[in-house]
Amino acid sequence: MIDLYYWTTPNGHKITLFLEETGLPYTLHPIHIGKGEQFAPDFLKISPNNRIPAIVDQQPADGGAPLSLFESGAILEYLADKTGQFLPQHDLRARFTTLQWLYWQMGGVGPMAGQNHHFNRYAPEPIPYAINRYVKETARLYGVLDKQLATNDWVAGADYSIADMAIYPWAKLWEGQQQRIEDFPHMARWLERIAARPAVQRAYALVDQINTDPKALMTAEARKLLFGIEANNPPAD
Known part of the structure; x- marks a missing residue:
């Protein structure tokens, strides 16, 4: 049994x-x-x-005490090894092709799109330099992804993997990141294919069950908790 500590964010959706x-x-x-x-x-x-997210595996493979993990990439890699699914176990090249794209998301798409979201949606005042910087870097990264998907069914090759699961929750938010989906036609097809998967639909159905007030993260108090923005310094409209 896995205990998943979760909220309805892109990193939470990965798990x-x-x-x-x-x-x-x-x-x-x-x-x-x-x-x-x-x-x-x-x-x-x-x-x-x-x-x-964070997890506690109540039954780790080593038979020891419950194992806790944080960091979404580490969790995905651990669960893939635990189940033997969505990460090649015996093909060295395929395994590290998958892992490099997983780490690409962790080190690139997540931080850059995250800053994109922050300066576009949460910052108390618009900072044009920051907005432009992260919008452009997000576009560059999606260009890399689009090129990869031009010759591959899935991010790491022929099979759906933890790399796809890591990237999808961020990439599906392209519109709020001030991107033009027509600039990334291969990514657009990939997004549609993932969205059609029953497991993905079940995972996203949890959002309405868990987060009954989607605007809760937009309050002044929430911003203070998340970003250190003082509650008496409300964000600009």
């Missing part, structure tokens, strides 16, 4: 995508990041970086 694909039993523990639940002492024992 529900994997768990729904594999059918690995899990219990969902919502961590409302707009209410500061990520700072609770019990959660910090699992995720000392006070970020979701």
Whole structure:
């Protein structure tokens, strides 16, 4: 049994995508990041970086005590090895092709698109230099992805993998990142194919169950908790 500590963010979706694909039993523990639940002492024992997602595997393969992990990329790699799915186990080249694209997401798409979201949606005042910087870098990264998908069915080759699961929750938000989907036709087809997967639909159905107030992260208090923006310094419209 996997205990998943989760909120309805792109990084949180990565893990529900994997768990729904594999059918690995899990219990969902919502961590409302707009209410500061990520700072609770019990959660910090699992995720000392006070970020979701995090997991506790109650039955790790070594037969030892429950194993806790934070960082979405590490979690995906661990679960793929645990189940033997969505990451090649015996083909060295295929395995590291998948991992390089997973790490590409962790080191590139996630941070750059995340800053894109921040300066476009959450910053208390518009900063044109920052907005332009991250919009352009997001476009560059999606150009890399589009080129890869021009000759591959999936990001790492012929098979759907944890690389696709890691990239998809960020790439599907292209519109809010001020991107033009027509600039990335191969990525657009890939997004449609992933969205049609039943496991993906089940994973995203959790959003309406868990996050009943999508605007909760837009409040002044939530911004203070998430970004250090003072509650008495409300964001510009």
